[in-house]
Amino acid sequence: MEKLKPKLFSVMKTYTKEQCMKDIVAGIIVAIIALPLSIALALASGVTPERGLYTAIVAGFVISFLGGSRVQIAGPTAAFATIVAGIVAKNGIDGLAVATLMAGVLLIVMGLCKFGKLLRFIPYTITTGFTLGIAVTIFIGQIKDFLGLTIETKPVETLEKLLACGENITTINVQALLIGTISLAILILWPKINNKIPGSLIAVVVASAIVKLGNLEVDTIGSLYEISSKAPQFHIPEVNLSTIRTLFPDALTIAVLAGVESLLSCVVADGMIGNTKHRSNMELVAQGAGNIFSSLFGGIPATGAIARTAANVKNGGRTPIAGMVHAVTLLLILVVLMPYAALIPMPTIAAILFMVAYNMSEWKQFAELLKVSPKSDILVLVATFVLTVAFDLVVAIEVGILMAAILFMKRMSDVSDVQSWKYIDEEELEEDLSDPGNIRLRRVPKHTLVYEINGPMFFGATDKFMKISLEDSRIRVIILRMRSVPAMDVNALHSLSTVIKACKKRHITVLLSHVQEQPLHMMQKAGFDKKIGEENFCENIDKALERAEFLLKVPMKQMT
DSSP states (O other): OOOOSOHHHHHGGGOOHHHHHHHHHHHHHHHHHHHHHHHHHHHHTTSOHHHHHHIIIIIHHHHHHHOSSSSOOEEOOGGGHHHHHHHHHHHHHHHHHHHHHHHHHHHHHHHHTTOTTGGGGSOHHHHHHHHHHHHHHHHHHHHHHHHTOOOSSOOOSHHHHHHHHHHTGGGOOHHHHHHHHHHHHHHHHHHHHOSSSOHHHHHHHHHHHHHHHHTOOOOBHHHHSOOOOOOOOOOOOOOOHHHHHHHHHHHHHHHHHHHHHHHHHHHHHHHHHOSOOOOHHHHHHHHHHHHHHHHHTTOOOOEEOHHHHHHHHHTTOOSHHHHHHHHHHHHHHHHHHGGGGGGSBHHHHHHHHHHHHHHHOOHHHHHHHHHHSOHHHHHHHHHHHHHHHHSOHHHHHHHHHHHHHHHHHHHHHHHOEEEEOOOOOHHHHHHHHTSTTOOSOOOOOTTEEEEEEESOBOTTTGGGGGGSOOOOTTOOEEEEEEEEOOOBOHHHHHHHHHHHHHHHHTTOEEEEESOOHHHHHHHHHTTHHHHHOGGGEESSHHHHHHHHHHHHHSOHHHHO
């Protein structure tokens, strides 16, 4: 049983000074990487830049302190950008705080209820579809700033933004485009030159210097937003029943997305360090606590960030101390250096987000799935992608999961079946039995039918029982061989009960052969075993055939 205990408390038992130094260095490096990303993701989410740092500081510290992973780095991520922007546009900052708070509570409940292993059941087609959809949405949302377009209206929907960019393409600012292109070139080329210092930091410094020294007419963070260098302030948002009802779908989406992304990051991290395994349920609890504190201190939704976690591992981080150092370092940067963030050009922010969108898009996996997947999976994949771009993540996930569930039930229904045994006459049987190697044929008593039931029997497959024929008046025993039925639901049990009642009216005894654990437990719980008779449950088909032979010797009056 997985412990519901933070990894920090476990690793400190064997903590050394050498590892402490490695964690401190890794934490500082990750903080430098997280600085421009946190600001950029905050702006992409429709909030002021410092809120991205608040998230990385507060949620990052809490999640590292309570988390179920040794090396997880948490903070704002691109996955939340579109949904956060939508919530802010419709319900304001307080609405976002309430949704994040509710998501945190849901995550804690998931962790306490041991849902850590269940989140893996969200289909890969859905996560791939909405991931590419989010990437496209982020990309479209940054075209305006990258080109320096002048757009009077403030479109919220992705397609509206794309249309507005097209209508105002003549207002392109060449200087802004130049800064954006230089920034993008640095982001692409710098890692090939030096992979120790993040390219995003170099792009920010170079672009800010060019705009400032060249006195270029390019929008900067300071020209569009009021920046605060204050430490995160505690604030309880106003919560009422109406707000909870309105924001619950968004909160549920944030919770599921945070859970999936954080656990995926943990799995990647486990593979990188190789000698540990994360505690998924504890990680969900930590993610919940981190999001609650983030909402109370002015932050936005947070989750495990795969890229920052990987950077932590590569730079020697091996315990949650690194994540906590990363949060403290960002706090110091916020208080001391935040005013300088006003100099960062908006095209540079757009270029950073272009790279974020590209790196997270998983377009190669998307293209591969289109090539190799069945048509039903392709339908779910494309629908989730299109709905994410055309509507929002909430609609995409809801419809995607619904479609995947329906298609899954269709597949299970297709593989579930009830087939009658094929019977051969006595002469053919004697010939086959003369071959010692033939062990598949069994002698079935007269007036007996045997049906092989295959696959899970659930509400989508209950019609399969209609294949059991009761038309022959000479039939006295029906054997249902259930060795290939791993699971059964109450709908299937009800249909089976209907068949049993019909058999009793015709004085037909039903025998059940090789009933597996789950169906047997359900039958016993419902008292079905008493109705059919415990003696009519047989260990295997041979015992069932022997039982049928015995019953056929008993006069019908005595049987009834």
